[in-house]
Every structure is written in structure tokens, then in C-alpha cells.
Amino acid sequence: MNNLEQNFSFLRIMLLVVSLAAVGQITNTIYVPAMTMIANSFAILATHVQSIMAIYLLTYGLSQFIYGPFSDYFGRKPIIIVGLIIFVIGSITTTLATTFQLLFIGSCIQGCGIGCGGVMARTVMRDLYHGPQLHRAASHVSVALIVAPLIAPLLGGILASFWGWRACFAFLILFSICVLIAEYSLFPETNKFAYSTKLSGQRFYNNYLTIFKNYQFLGYMTCLVVTFSGVCIFEAVGGILFSRVLGFSPFITSLWFTLPLPAYMLGSSISGFLAKRWPLKQTLLLGIALLFIGAISLLLTGLLQWINIYAIIIPITLYMFAAGIVFPAATSGALEPFPQLAGTAGALLGGVQNLGAGFAIFISAMFRQTSQLPLGIILSILSFTVLIVFIVIFNDDSAYQTNYRV
Template sequence: MRKLENYHLLVMLILLVAVGQMAQTIYVPTIADMAESLSVRAGSVQRVMAAYLITYGMSQLLYGPLSDRIGRKPVIMAGMMIFMLGAVGVLLADSLTLLVVASAVQGMGTGVAGVMARTMPRDLYAGNSLRYANSLLNMGILVSPLLAPIIGSILASWFGWRACYAFLLLLCAGVAFSMYRWLPETRPQNSEPRAMFSGFRPLLADGTFSRYLVMLVGALAGIAVFEASCGVLMGGVLGLSGITVSILFILPIPAAFFGAWYAGRADKSFHMLMWHSVISCLLAGLLMWIPGWLGIMNIWTLIVPASLFFFGAGMLFPLATTGAMEPFPYLAGAAGALVGGLQNVGSGLIAWLSALLPQSGQFSLGLLMFAMAMLILLCWWPLSNRLQHQGHTV
């Protein structure tokens, strides 16, 4: 492993993001228990995740510019306090409505982690070190969605579903204390004060930033479409058991982990790695779509293309984030807000579109994943040509 300065800060950042990642999936094994406890349909509990993701994405558009103006550390502490307030709300909620509201408050709090995951590495690193740091960060982040359902299942079997949120409250309190005690302020010292949201305009007007942003939206949307369709296709159409669906659901995640590791390789150029990522996503989209045309669907026609797409997206997240963030050291907060917030909003809209399409086979899933891969390709092609002309491909 290459030596990286400020490694301990990167570990703290991984723990910060892990709080938000685990809050999305820790309760998944207990949805039936939650529905029974609150006297509602199991399907209606999905509103908990929807409320969380909406506020998680939208709040990042506020945290980023605010961190450019007043600093990273006070914004992080504020976000953690909001999350803990939401966790207490969940523990006290006696109806689905209150649970949804409390979950929305949690998402509003952990939105700060989504921004800082992209902002602070830019504060600390540049060049190949930034690419390597983003690779390690994404590898660390991908571990928490694998652990969270297991932890949630164990806690719920011992103490009930609310224990999942008690665990999140304690975890957040521990991370918040660590941040307060040991995290230095990483905002560049010579940053000039700016009006709130003023940094969005030059970023969105920059063609390179916008293309990387759209690529990131396409990658996350492709993953979100698969995750949204997975339960319906495997459980409802193929008739697999809930346990089998849960196991198959997490199988592509290690591919994303490996993709994030591959993106950090020092012996490969940024240009070459980006092409590997784009081609992987494009091939995955085709492999998911072609069986849909032929009316074929089984475990292999779903998992193999999904794993390949996850691998490509796992590479794309650190690479495209680096490409988007590196040119803007003094707008890192605003850039991180746009990258994080719009990724979640865009992928949510594509997942919503997926729900409107037929779900009797994998044709619609393949169509959307291939469309996202083509979007990625169309954004990367002009950037690739520009990098070649500038001599930045080595």
C-alpha cells in the first residue's frame, strides 16, 4: 500500500460516511417487524428510506457552500447533532408518519457526510494522491452497506427493531466526539468569503465539471435502478425466497469494492482507467438488455451484468469525483455539494422512472442501465479527446 499523508483523517471521514450509509440499510431485515409494530403494511415502510434519501441529497446543496463560508468542522458537528436528534425521534416514534419525519431529519443530518466525502479529500490531496485517497475512501464506504444489515438483524433479534437506531445513535455520538476532539479545520486558509450558493454558477458553467457530474449521476442511477428492481424481479417474478434475494442483493457490492481498488492503481493512467470504467458500464448495460430482448431472465442474467456495472461504477466514482473536484480547491464545498446532492436526486428520479415501467422481465432494467452507460460514454468521449490533446493521458 502506498504511503498517504493524513491517513488518520481519511479513516475518520470513512467513519463519518459510514453513519449515513448504515442508516440506509441497517433496518432492512426488520421491515416486517417495524410494520407490525406500527400496524401498517410492510410496503409502506419503504417511505422511510425515500424520506431519508430525499433530505440526504437536498441538504448537501446547503452544507457544501456553508462549509466554504464558515469551515468544514462546524458544519460537520451541526450535521451530526441533527442526525442524533432524528435518531432520538425514531426511538420515540409511535406511528409511521413520525418515523418518516424522523428519518427525514436523519437524512438531513448525514447529508453533511455526503458532502465531506468529496470536499475534504480535495482539501488534503491533489493529483495522484487525490485519486488514491478517493479510491481508499470509496473502498471503506462500501464495507458499511455489507455490515449494516447483519448488525441490524442481530440487534433486532435480541432487542427489537428500535435497537438498530439506538446503535446508530451511539455510533454517531462516538464519531461526533472523535471529530470534535481530533479533526482539524481543513478548509484552505486563504479562501475568500463568498455569498452563499455563489459557487454553484461557475461550477455548473464549467463544461468539464458538468460532464463529470453527469457521469456520476449516470453511474449511481444505474446502481439505483438495479437495487430498486432487484426485489421485484427476483422475488416477484422468479419467486425466490427473501433470504435468497437478500444474499443476491449484496453479491455485486464486492465488485464495486474491487473497482474502487482498481481505480487507485499507480501503474495505470487516469485516462486508461476511465476508459476501463466506461467500457465496463457499457458492456454491462448490453448484457442486461440483450436477455430482455430475448425474453430470458434468471439469476445469472441479472447478477453477472449487475456485478460488471458495479465494477465499472466502483472505478468511476473515485475517478470522476477526482476529475470534477481537483480544479476547484477554493470551491470544494460547493463542488462536493453538487456532486453529492445531484447524484442522489438524479438517481432517485431515474429509479422513480423505473417504477413506472413494466417489471415482468429485465427489459426495462436493461434499457435504463444501458441508457445510463451511453450517457456516461457521451460525456467521457469529449473529455478523453481533450486530455489526449493536453497530453494528460500518461
């Protein structure tokens, strides 16, 4: 295969993986500008609408523990098709929901289906690449994982303004069907180890245990989970801060939501650029330090009661820039040791990541969002946790394996 063919193949697979990942990520935030509309429609508190996002993330995470090992055995493509069909069913349920309970159930089904996308976003690149190439590929995919949920509120704001909150979920039906057709028609099987081992529950358990005992994997996974939780909490409460506290319309709220997007993309690009120039450990430390600065800045503006859009958006933009550096570095570092168990490792990584984020959102929903102070407190605690984990786990160089500077 010549370079042109290789580039075309990479671009095709990248677009298919990004599209699949985007379905799950768009679902998470497309209705954020319409949260007040949903609350009014079902006569509930706006903070209770966060439970939709929380249950979606929980089922999205839990389902990955099943999709990952099955994709190691059956291959990636069959799992993608089954997951997308389940997601379409869930999207139809949410669109037609007549009670908040049905909307909750529909979100649960959506998470159970598109969990396949969470696995493949991490796994397919590991099927094809390793070392610095894996880091750079992960930086491209990580853009989709964050860009999609930040762009989604802009789309959701437009849809909700013209056609109401149900239009957000109706869009998901159409989008997921288009992705299903594309994956069925164009996605090549990337798992060269499919059907190479016997399928059994004991093997699933042993594979998970092997990965979970890996010191390097645990360190990178913890950094990912805590950082991703902070991003998801902002996605959950940002709409309330912008609309309820600052009084912006759904459309203006969605515009402010997308403002940190270029910063994340820049951070992810820098992470990929540094892949062949810095040790992975050094890149990760840079991202963590910037996470901490962004979180503390938001905390200070809250303590000083500077309740305005700039006091919120500037620290959040720095936090997103830092997350853009951390995500691809930590993802590639976690998956690097497991070429034959990429699906299982990706499932564990994505599953725990989303379970942690779902739990964090449940906790944040307990606080009244009257200013950015609660968000600043939570992000500061999370950032401090990441810093401590980095110091404790990566302080021992013998535990650190992935140092692929060339």
C-alpha cells in the same frame, strides 16, 4: 513531518472521513432486508417503502448545497458536528415512529443531517491532495461510499431477524453517536482557507455559478450522477427482487446483497492503480464500457425470462465492478480545478448526485418488480446516457483539462 507521521495522519483522517461517510451510506440500505416487515407493520405496499429511501436521498442531496459553502467559510469540523447532531435526532424519530408518516419525517431529518458527510467525503481529500494523489485518495473513500450500503443489509438482516425492523434504526443512533464523539475528539481542521473570505449569499451564488460553468466539472458530474443512480436503484429494488420474487429470507437476501462488494472494491483499487499509468479519460472510458456491458447483460436475461439469482447477480456484479472504476476517476476529475472552493464543489457534486439518485428511485418505484427486466431497462438507459455524455463532452480535448498521467 516524516513519512511515518504522514502515513499515520493520512490513516487517521481517512478513517474519520470513511466513518462519517459510512453513517450516511449505511442509513440508505440497512433496512432493505426489512422492507417487507416495515410494509406489513404499517399496512402499506412494499414498493411504497422505497419512498423512505427516496426522501432520504433527496434531503441528503439538498442539504449538501448548504453544508458545502458553509464548510468553506466556517471550516469542515464545525459543520460535521452540527450535521451529526441533526442526524441523531432524525434516527431517534425513525426508531420511535408509530406511523409511516413519522418514519418518513424521520428519514427526511436524517438526510438533512448527514448531508455533511456527503460533502466531506469528497472535500477533505481535496483539501489535502491533488492530481494522482487525489485520485488514489478518492478511490479509498469511494470504497466506503459503496461498501457501506452493500454491507449494511447484512447487518440489517441480522438485526431485523432477531429484534425487528426498529433495531436497524436503533443501531444508527448508537453508531452515529460514536462517530460524533470520534469526529469531535480527533478530526483536525483541513480547510486552510476558512474565514478567509466574507460570508454572503451573493458569494455563495457566484461560487456555484463559477463551478457550474466549468465544462470539465459538468462532464464528470454527469457521469457520477447517472452511474450512482443505477447503483441506488439496485439497492432500492434488490431487496424486493431477492425476497419477494425469489423468496429468500431477510438474512439470505442480505448475503446476496453483499456479493457484488468485492467486485466494487477491486474496481476501485484498479482505478487507483491506473491513476499514474493511464490518462484519467482512458480510465473513465474503461469503466463506462463495462457499465454498459453489465446493464445490457441484465436486460437480456430479463427479456429471456431467466428469473434466477445468477441471472441477476452476475450482471450486477459486473456493473458494480465498473462503478468502482468510474467513481474515483470522475470524482477526482471534477474536484481537481477547485482547491479553494472544494466544499462548494463537493456539495454541488454530492448534492446533484443524490438528488438525481432520489429522482431515479422515485421513477423506479412506479414499476412493478416481478423480474429483473425493469431494472435491466433502467440500467441500460442510464449506461447508454453515460456513454453519450462521455462522447459528447470529452470528445473535445480542449475541454478536457485533467490528464495527469505521470
